[in-house]
Amino acid sequence: MTYSVSDASVILRVMLDYSGLVKNLIWHEKDGKWNEFWSVPKSPCGPYGRCGTYGICDPHFFSRRFECDCLPGYEPKCPREWNILKDASKGVSERLESTSLCSHGDGFVKVANVKVHDTSEAVWVSTNMTPRDREKNCVRNCSCSAYASIDILEKESVV
Template identity: 50%
Template sequence: MKLGLDRKLGIHRFLTSWRSADDPGIGDFSLMIKPNGSPQIFVYNGTEPISRSPPWPWRSQMGLYESTFVNHPDEIYWVYTVPDDSYLLRIIVDHSGLLKVLTWRESDGQWKDYWKAPVFQCDYYGLCGAYSTCELANHNRFECACLPGFEPKYPLEWSTRDGSDGCVRKRLQTSSLCQHGEGFVKVENVILPESSDSAWVDMSKSRADCEVECKRNCS
């Protein structure tokens, strides 16, 4: 089954949860592709986003199944395939809002959890706000941190471990942001930012070309 949008036919295919564990009526949670900007898969509670995938282009996912993403003017969709049809696999959003990948276990005739999300605090959408990162940490450490060159928007709230309002650029002595050593900083092990408002400028450019282009106009 395709998960996504058929623009030609005007069909939007998405998953919905059951109302409860034993009531198959339509529940509050859904899984769908948000096609704006750089497309992403979202889990929603009603209209509120709970969690999201990294934006497209996604890395190919290896494991029990292979993921394929198609993005062209008529259709935008995601499908998965199981090599050799060697086992049964299905994807659901359950009544509690968890996205689950399930595999069929022949030995006892049960569906078994293979993968689920959100699980960790950092899986939840917008936990740490704009211009920040969320790092998996033990319960004694605050998981939110500002990106290099940024500081908490509301330091008092930050000190109480509420990072939802995120960070702002550090106050500079001058009002201009240009010609002050701007460049690129490598930030590793993070999901790319929410991309609904991103714009495709030139798909043919390499990362190095993009860097040169940005440095020509730092604003």
């Protein structure tokens, strides 16, 4: 990142905070403090993993009081922090009754509008597979807990 300032008396600072937010701050001598004048991302769901492992972030959460929710079959690890303090940093955990049996009745629930993790470890499959074929391929592998179709360089991946 580069930028320039035409007035040498202006003191700027760029900061990356713990949540992944990049902020540009300007020093206000009169107030004796740093004021934010620009930051990214603008969405509360911008930073990857905002709602913890197995959590899902909805930037249009107006019907609820919190942007974080749990994926189906999961619940907050710390309900008080999640529900009262709106802190999802501890993530969610699998409900006991939904323990995986690995291909003994397991299935998938479609969850739309999620950010997919780093795809460098993804298993690449043929682009002519149907969604049902992708699901069957994942169910056969006991270490596969989810799959996603992603258009990357005109390929599709199963994660």
